[in-house]
Amino acid sequence: MRLDAVSKVYGRGGNAVAALREVTVGLRRGGFTAVMGPSGSGKSTFLQCAAGLDTPSSGSVRLGGTELSGMNETRLTELRRERVGFVFQAFNLVPSLTVEQNITLPFRLSGTRPDRAWLAEVIERVGLKERIGHRPAELSGGQQQRVALARALATRPEVVFGDEPTGALDTVTARQVLTLLRETVDATGQTVVMVTHDPLAASFADRVLLLADGRIVDELDEPTADAVAARMTRLGAWN
DSSP: OEEEEEEEEESOGGGOEEEEEEEEEEOOTTOEEEEEOSTTSSHHHHHHHHTTSSOOSEEEEEETTEEOTTOOHHHHHHHHHHHEEEEETTOOOOTTSOHHHHHTHHHHHHTOOOOHHHHHHHHHHTTOGGGTTOOGGGSOHHHHHHHHHHHHHHTOOSEEEEESTTTTSOHHHHHHHHHHHHHHHHHHOOEEEEEOSOHHHHTTSSEEEEEETTEEEEEEESOOHHHHHHHHHHHTOOO
16 A cells, blocks of 8 residues: 555644645555654544545555545445454444454445355454354453454455554553464464554554654664654654
8 A cells, every 4th residue: 555645634724734744655565564653743644544534635545556535435435344444442343242243244234245264264363262252341351352353354454454453451461462463464464554652562563654743754664662662752752
């Protein structure tokens, strides 16, 4: 996936705020990219524009051979459902549905059928085989996030976007979920793009993009938590 000269401006005239400024970057297929930056740096806007959740003010966003810019909301909704997976901090599970029903919800919404062999592999991979009949309230936070990850993977998306996916988890559980994400990238060639404020979380990625004032100002390959923390400190702010 690729972003070329992507800018996003909210508001008009004297009230205009530039959240992204001429961002150009390629996101590696089969790689794990973390996006970090101080509060207000544009990292959430970056994810939303890359994922087709928001429309850039200018520039180009391409997923494979598909140009997202200019798509209407109906086409963007179809693209997100069929080609993109999401994992959010708040899990976003349906309380009344079982684990299996939550995981297969995208198929019910699109009127399609899951690949049962792949679905079984995903459920096994995230360690939920014994929990498929449970509802979210019967699960721990870490288990709920595993359900969310399985739901994101079930449709075999081209990219999985994570928006602070471990932000609501304790340190031990967060590490387990991040390890699972890392293993998914390594074992299946899944592309993952994750926004995070946590240097430890970012250290699970292959590459870290650092944003400030709406621009990519630095990047790290094969990051360590200490190296990421040092770069973030240099940017002068956290969160």
